[in-house]
Amino acid sequence: MNANPSILIVDDEQVVRDSLSKWFKEDGFNVSSAAGAAEALQQLQGQKWDILLLDIKMPGMDGMELQQRIKEIDPTATIIFITAHATVDTAVKALKEGAFDYVTKPVDPDYLSHLITNALKQRSLVSENLKLKEQISEFSKADEIVGDSAQIQKVYELIQTVAKTDTTVMIRGESGTGKELIARAIHSNSSRRYFPIVAVNCGAMAEGILESELFGHERGAFTGAQYRRKGKLELADGGSLFLDEVGNIDTKTQMDLLRVIETKQFARVGGNDIIKVDFRVICATNKDLEKAVADGTFREDLYYRLNVFSVFIPPLRERKGDIPLLANYFMQKYSRAMGKQIASISPEAMDTIVRYNWPGNVRELENAIERAMVVGKPPEIRPEDLPYQLTERNHILPSGSMAAVEKAHIISVLAQNRWNISRSAEILQIDRVTLYNKIEKYGLKKPSAG
Amino acid sequence: MLDKTPGVASAINILNASTIADERLQELSRAVGRSFGLRTYVSPAPLNLDRAFDAYRGQYNSTALLVQLVNAFAGTDEKRIAVVGVDLFIPVLTFVFGEAQLGGSSAVVSTHRLANPFYGLPKNDELSFQRLQKEVVHELGHTFGLYHCHQFECVMRSSTYVEEIDLKRLALCSGCAEKLHSAR
Numbered sequence: 001m002n003a004n005p006s007i008l009i010v011d012d013e014q015v016v017r018d019s020l021s022k023w024f025k026e027d028g029f030n031v032s033s034a035a036g037a038a039e040a041l042q043q044l045q046g047q048k049w050d051i052l053l054l055d056i057k058m059p060g061m062d063g064m065e066l067q068q069r070i071k072e073i074d075p076t077a078t079i080i081f082i083t084a085h086a087t088v089d090t091a092v093k094a095l096k097e098g099a100f101d102y103v104t105k106p107v108d109p110d111y112l113s114h115l116i117t118n119a120l121k122q123r124s125l126v127s128e129n130l131k132l133k134e135q136i137s138e139f140s141k142a143d144e145i146v147g148d149s150a151q152i153q154k155v156y157e158l159i160q161t162v163a164k165t166d167t168t169v170m171i172r173g174e175s176g177t178g179k180e181l182i183a184r185a186i187h188s189n190s191s192r193r194y195f196p197i198v199a200v201n202c203g204a205m206a207e208g209i210l211e212s213e214l215f216g217h218e219r220g221a222f223t224g225a226q227y228r229r230k231g232k233l234e235l236a237d238g239g240s241l242f243l244d245e246v247g248n249i250d251t252k253t254q255m256d257l258l259r260v261i262e263t264k265q266f267a268r269v270g271g272n273d274i275i276k277v278d279f280r281v282i283c284a285t286n287k288d289l290e291k292a293v294a295d296g297t298f299r300e301d302l303y304y305r306l307n308v309f310s311v312f313i314p315p316l317r318e319r320k321g322d323i324p325l326l327a328n329y330f331m332q333k334y335s336r337a338m339g340k341q342i343a344s345i346s347p348e349a350m351d352t353i354v355r356y357n358w359p360g361n362v363r364e365l366e367n368a369i370e371r372a373m374v375v376g377k378p379p380e381i382r383p384e385d386l387p388y389q390l391t392e393r394n395h396i397l398p399s400g401s402m403a404a405v406e407k408a409h410i411i412s413v414l415a416q417n418r419w420n421i422s423r424s425a426e427i428l429q430i431d432r433v434t435l436y437n438k439i440e441k442y443g444l445k446k447p448s449a450g
Numbered sequence: 451m452l453d454k455t456p457g458v459a460s461a462i463n464i465l466n467a468s469t470i471a472d473e474r475l476q477e478l479s480r481a482v483g484r485s486f487g488l489r490t491y492v493s494p495a496p497l498n499l500d501r502a503f504d505a506y507r508g509q510y511n512s513t514a515l516l517v518q519l520v521n522a523f524a525g526t527d528e529k530r531i532a533v534v535g536v537d538l539f540i541p542v543l544t545f546v547f548g549e550a551q552l553g554g555s556s557a558v559v560s561t562h563r564l565a566n567p568f569y570g571l572p573k574n575d576e577l578s579f580q581r582l583q584k585e586v587v588h589e590l591g592h593t594f595g596l597y598h599c600h601q602f603e604c605v606m607r608s609s610t611y612v613e614e615i616d617l618k619r620l621a622l623c624s625g626c627a628e629k630l631h632s633a634r
Contacts, residue, residue: 019513019540025552027608028597082542106507106544110610 005120006030006047010040010066011055011082016105020053020082023109024116037061037069044073051100051119056083056090064090067097076126078119082107133194145178145185146329147322148445151314155182158311163189168261170246170306171284173313176363179284180244182311186282187240195239197282198232203245211253215260217269231268233260236279246306247287247298258302281306316358316365320411321444323354326362330369331381341378347416349383354412356390407442410435419446458634459529459555462488462590465495465519468535468561470582475533478583481620485587485605486594486630488529495532496522504539512538512549512558519556529593531557531586538562547585547609550592557589563612581615591622595633599626 007029009020017033024031032049034040036058043049052070056063063081070077081094084105091102100119103112145156162169163186171179180199187197205213208222216231232241243249249257260266265276283306292298316323327345335342345353349372358364368387376385410428417423425435438444464479475492483490502514519532531550538546538560548559564581566574584605591606599606604623609615622630 013541015513015541020542022549022552023540023543026550026592026598105542106539107542108610109543109546112543113608113610 004028004030005050006032007051007053007116008040008043008049009033009053010035010037010058010063011053012036012058013055016055023112037063037066040066041069041073044070048074048077050078050123051116052077052079053082054079056081056094057085064094064097067094067099071098076123078123080115080119145181146326147319148325149319149321150443151319152322155311155313158309159185159189162186162309162311164191165309166190166280168281168306168308169283170308170310171282171313172310173284173286174315174361175286176361177313177315178362179286179313180242182313183240183242183244183282183284187242187280190240190280192239192280196236197240197242198236198279199242199244200232201244203248207250207253210249211256212269214253214257215266215269218271220270222270228268233266233277233279234275237277238279240280240282243281243283245285245287246283247285247289247292251297251299254299254302258299258305261302261305316361320354320408321442323358323365323411324350324415326365327353327369330366331373334370334373338373340373340376342373342376342381343378344380346380346382347418349381349386350415351412352383352386352390354415355408403442406438407444410438410442411444414439414444414446459488459527459594461528462486462490463523463528463530464490464492464586465497465530465532466492467495467497467499468533470533470535470561474579477579478533478586481583482586482590485620485622486529486590495534497532497534499534499536507539508537509539509545510534510536511540512546512560513540515558516549516551516556519558520551520554523555526555529555529557529590531559531590531593533559533561533582533586535561547615548589550589552592552597553595554593557593559585559589564615569612577616580620581612584615584618584620585609587620587622588618591626591630594630596622596626596629599623601625 007024009017009031010033011017011020012035014035017035021031021033032043034043037060040052054063054066058066061069063083067079070079079099081091081099081102082105094102100122101115103115145152147153159182169183169186171182173179183199184197187193200210200213202210212222212229212231214231214233216229216234219228256266260277261281264278265274267274289298289303289307293300293303327350331342331345334340353365353368360367368390369381371387372381372385376382413424413427417427421432421435425432428435430438462482464475464482466475479490479492497515497518499510499515501518502510502512504511515532515534515538519530523530538548538558540546540549545563546560547563548557550557559582561578561582562568564585565578566572587605588609596606598608601607601623602617603619604626605618605621606623606626607614607618609618
């Protein structure tokens with residue numbers, strides 16, 4: 001309860017206004033009263049009231065209409081009708097239109113006292129709930145998707161587009177590209193964000209184990225099942241179910257999963273009770289599912305159920321412009337976590353990092369930076385702090401077209417020279433204007449400070 | 451109607467308009483005197499109960515009684531509380547145990563709902579008297595500017611049913627005592 005909750009009493013009878021004002025003042029409330037709707041609306045312009053007690057029958061604008069006007073000014077207002085003219089119809093109408101409660105004069109003092117206490121408690125819970133939701137939204141924004149490249153911007157756009165819907169999403173990409181991160185971003189930006197996202201790594205579990213993991217089991221369902229256990233499907237109720245490595249699910253579980261996705265109901269292993277669930281499916285795979293369907297190892301109907309909206313995350317070697325940003329991001333992350341005063345990556349080390357092909361994608365980059373932070377010494381990460389394979393020249397040439405090689409080389413030189421255009425142009429043996437044109441052509445952006 | 455200096459009073463006058471025995475009233479007077487540290491005395495209440503009677507509700511309007519008290523004693527610097535035996539109400543509530551002018555001079559309290567037989571329970575005069583003492587101190591506390599208190603045992607805690615009165619002690623909590631002291 002607030003220190004001094006406020007109550008506005010609106011009633012055309014002065015004796016009612018006076019006696020209620022007196023009653024609430026003895027409880028330490030900040031009380032004011034109004035003889036009619038116009039006066040009440042005027043008082044609402046000046047300040048916010050915790051509770052409004054409204055009479056229904058008043059000359060001019062009645063209490064029901066006044067409630068509508070009040071809700072336009074302050075949608076969070078807690079309104080209690082207190083009237084001598086009680087009918088079931090008006091009570092139902094008042095409550096439907098958002099009144100907290102409805103009491104008839106004369107009201108039992110104990111009831112009125114409890115009513116006010118409950119109304120204040122509810123206001124306090126609503127306000128607390130709003131604050132917590134704001135906090136969750138803040139957390140949602142602070143995800144770890146880092147990158148300025150056109151490819152990653154496209155991924156951002158897709159996330160924003162699909163997050164607001166309840167569509168099933170298939171995330172494709174090589175191992176280590178951050179598919180779970182994208183799944184979490186979709187969930188965090190969806191209306192289901194106040195419920196959990198439950199991740200299941202379908203590739204890491206044997207056939208029977210995955211079934212029990214997804215559907216749960218009843219006591220005695222199989223040897224060792226001593227207790228009833230809820231499955232991931234039940235845990236994801238209201239939220240999102242993230243099926244990682246969905247291409248690795250065995251044929252039987254594929255069929256069971258298809259049925260759950262279609263009917264949103266299932267029974268635990270060894271049980272008969274039907275459990276209804278409501279979740280959104282987000283799945284990820286690095287496998288060629290189309291080929292698996294053609295080979296007959298992945299059910300075609302499940303494939304179409306899952307592959308409604310597809311998000312492709314390009315491998316890191318195809319968005320080299322993001323590498324310095326990501327490297328700096330991970331350096332700062334581990335600097336904070338380890339409490340180590342390493343604040344930069346030397347130009348030589350950055351050159352090595354940018355030129356490497358990163359077959360393990362962002363995960364490999366993160367591991368490399370984490371290792372460098374462990375072995376490195378302040379104030380910066382040097383080439384010798386990086387894992388051995390990065391310095392092997394066999395791995396550092398970008399694959400593909402001449403343009404890809406040129407782009408990678410320009411990024412490397414810019415990184416080495418901390419984006420000093422004159423110096424970089426000199427090393428590249430081109431003029432500054434040409435370098436600017438190439439930067440624009442390849443969509444390169446200077447990494448943010450740090 | 452409000453007194454600008456709620457803590458200032460030369461004495462407390464207990465005005466009797468009930469059937470309580472004299473010795474009980476004297477005992478009440480002593481308890482009130484101890485609670486507020488003021489000379490306290492008992493006298494007959496100059497109230498016209500009939501004028502406060504509401505035939506529709508079959509109850510007595512406590513605000514109307516308070517007005518009579520204020521008018522009858524205008525100009526004096528005493529606090530006063532009338533003890534009545536009739537059932538009191540204020541227009542929006544089904545009943546009240548009593549009513550007071552917050553920071554004013556006058557209060558009224560009823561014995562009607564303090565007695566066990568009202569609730570179908572055996573008569574217990576001692577319990578009824580304890581409840582009366584607490585309610586008299588409570589309503590007078592309001593005239594000294596005290597609000598309702600959230601401490602369970604404080605006599606200034608709000609009571610909306612009779613068993614709640616029994617939970618309180620006949621004493622102000624330290625916070626309310628401090629406020630009373632500051633007001634004087």
